[in-house]
Amino acid sequence: QVQLVESGGGLVQAGGSLRLSCVASGSIFSMNTMSWHRQAPGKQRELVAFISGGGTTNYADSVKGRFTISRDNAKSTVYLQMNSLKPEDTAVYYCKLSRAVGTTWGQGTQVTVSS
Numbered sequence: 001q002v003q004l005v006e007s008g009g010g011l012v013q014a015g016g017s018l019r020l021s022c023v024a025s026g027s028i029f030s031m032n033t034m035s036w037h038r039q040a041p042g043k044q045r046e047l048v049a050f051i052s053g054g055g056t057t058n059y060a061d062s063v064k065g066r067f068t069i070s071r072d073n074a075k076s077t078v079y080l081q082m083n084s085l086k087p088e089d090t091a092v093y094y095c096k097l098s099r100a101v102g103t104t105w106g107q108g109t110q111v112t113v114s115s
Contacts, residue, residue: 001026002024002025002026002097002104003024003025003026003104004022004023004024004025004095004096004097004104004105004106004107005022005023005106005107006020006021006022006093006094006095006106006107006108006109007020007021007022007023007109008020008021008109009093009109009110009111010110010111010112011112011113011114012085012111012112012113012114013113013114014085014086014087014113014114014115015084015085016085016113017081017082017083017084017085018082018085018111019079019080019081019082020036020079020080020082020093020095020109020111021077021078021079022034022036022077022078022079022080022095022106023075023076023077024076024077024078024097025076026076031053032053032097032098032099033050033051033052033053033097033098034050034051034069034071034078034095034096034097034098035047035048035049035050035051035069035095035096035098036048036049036050036069036078036080036093036094036095036096037093037094037095037096038089038091038092038093038094038111039091039092039094039108040088040090040091040092043091045094046060047060048060048063048067048069048080048093049063049067049069049080050069051069051070051071051078055071057069062088063082063089066082066083066084066085067080067081067082067083068080068081068083069081078095080093080095082111085111085113086113087113087114087115088113089111089113090111090112090113091110091111092108092109092110092111093108093109093110093111094106094107094108094109
């Protein structure tokens with residue numbers, strides 16, 4: 001059974017940076033799309049960024065130019081580098097593994113950006 005464990009969240013001032021990490025167990029990591037999502041209080045979960053097994057990336061308009069998703073297949077880890085953070089980036093951030101047989105979510109990590 002695949003498990004995802006996120007880390008790297010915390011409290012940061014507006015304009016600051018954080019790097020989130022998501023480590024996946026199992027040997028299927030390198031072939032599959034990984035993505036980061038976030039959910040703010042009272043709002044629906046939304047896609048932040050994804051990276052395919054081949055390295056293709058895409059971002060939500062709200063984070064383009066500020067966030068960068070990357071992966072290290074040797075470490076079965078996907079990262080989300082978040083720069084120029086804004087208070088509206090405050091949310092619980094989740095990573096997701098997408099496979100033909102289904103999806104797996106991590107437990108989430110809280111990111112709080114103070115103004």
